[in-house]
Amino acid sequence: MNYYVLTLFPEMIQQAAGASILGRAAKNGFITVEAVNIRDFSANKHMRVDDYPYGGGAGMVMEAEPVYRAVRAVEEKAGRTMRVVYLTPQGRVLNQTMVEEFAREEALVLLCGHYEGIDERVLEEVVTDYVSIGDYVLTGGELGAMVMIDAISRFVPGVLSNEESSQFESLQDNLLEYPHYTRPEIWHDRQVPPVLLSGDHKKIEEWRHQKSLERTKSRRPDLFRRSYRVSCIWHGDERTGGVAEL
Numbered sequence: 001m002n003y004y005v006l007t008l009f010p011e012m013i014q015q016a017a018g019a020s021i022l023g024r025a026a027k028n029g030f031i032t033v034e035a036v037n038i039r040d041f042s043a044n045k046h047m048r049v050d051d052y053p054y055g056g057g058a059g060m061v062m063e064a065e066p067v068y069r070a071v072r073a074v075e076e077k078a079g080r081t082m083r084v085v086y087l088t089p090q091g092r093v094l095n096q097t098m099v100e101e102f103a104r105e106e107a108l109v110l111l112c113g114h115y116e117g118i119d120e121r122v123l124e125e126v127v128t129d130y131v132s133i134g135d136y137v138l139t140g141g142e143l144g145a146m147v148m149i150d151a152i153s154r155f156v157p158g159v160l161s162n163e164e165s166s167q168f169e170s171l172q173d174n175l176l177e178y179p180h181y182t183r184p185e186i187w188h189d190r191q192v193p194p195v196l197l198s199g200d201h202k203k204i205e206e207w208r209h210q211k212s213l214e215r216t217k218s219r220r221p222d223l224f225r226r227s228y229r230v231s232c233i234w235h236g237d238e239r240t241g242g243v244a245e246l
């Protein structure tokens with residue numbers, strides 16, 4: 001998977017993408033992350049890429065031309081057009097289903113805005129997907145881009161080790177992950193649940209599934225209802241819903 005991140009702060013992307021699992025994946029060639037500085041495509045000698053908004057109001061707006069030139073330059077370098085994802089609160093809120101869909105692409109352009117936003121006219125011309133990482137306002141789209149790169153890269157073969165990829169896929173079947181424990185058996189007078197010490201893998205699996213259900217119902221009732229609804233629809237009968245009654 002090749003990522004082209006259009007940003008005013010390439011160092012943010014380079015540092016985050018060069019560390020930890022993503023850094024290892026890039027070093028091993030499983031992913032590439034190229035931070036492209038939109039300022040390099042500025043149309044003026046002062047390298048300015050923003051201007052005052054028509055209609056007045058606070059803040060500045062990123063100009064259309066530098067963004068347009070940056071997208072076209074990336075497409076020319078890649079030798080192909082790609083989906084262009086604009087990170088913005090006005091986008092669809094990212095979820096695991098969307099992550100898995102994006103993971104099927106070979107390459108993605110991630111456009112990071114700053115200030116009040118980007119001139120609408122270039123968005124209309126180049127953006128294919130509007131994505132938000134949550135209903136809050138950030139100072140820039142870079143962290144959104146890194147969230148996408150991180151979540152998508154988990155699906156790229158070779159990025160996760162066997163241990164890492166064997167992780168319970170949180171949000172699998174719309175359920176949250178079960179609680180985890182490791183040594184010591186007793187910590188602050190808190191005992192590891194005995195079933196986990198039993199060696200009975202069937203009971204351990206049942207206990208973990210039940211904990212996932214309980215945790216989802218208490219912490220994310222919205223997901224729980226979705227999971228229950230899907231199960232009922234699948235069974236076609238409210239009484240035989242596939243999710244255990246708690």
Ligand SMILES: Nc1nonc1C(=O)NC1CCNCC1
Nearest residue numbers: 087088132133137138139140144
């Ligand atoms: N939430 C968000 N998900 O993706 N991007 C988000 C965001 O808040 N972007 C900022 C919006 C204000 N201008 C600077 C960028």
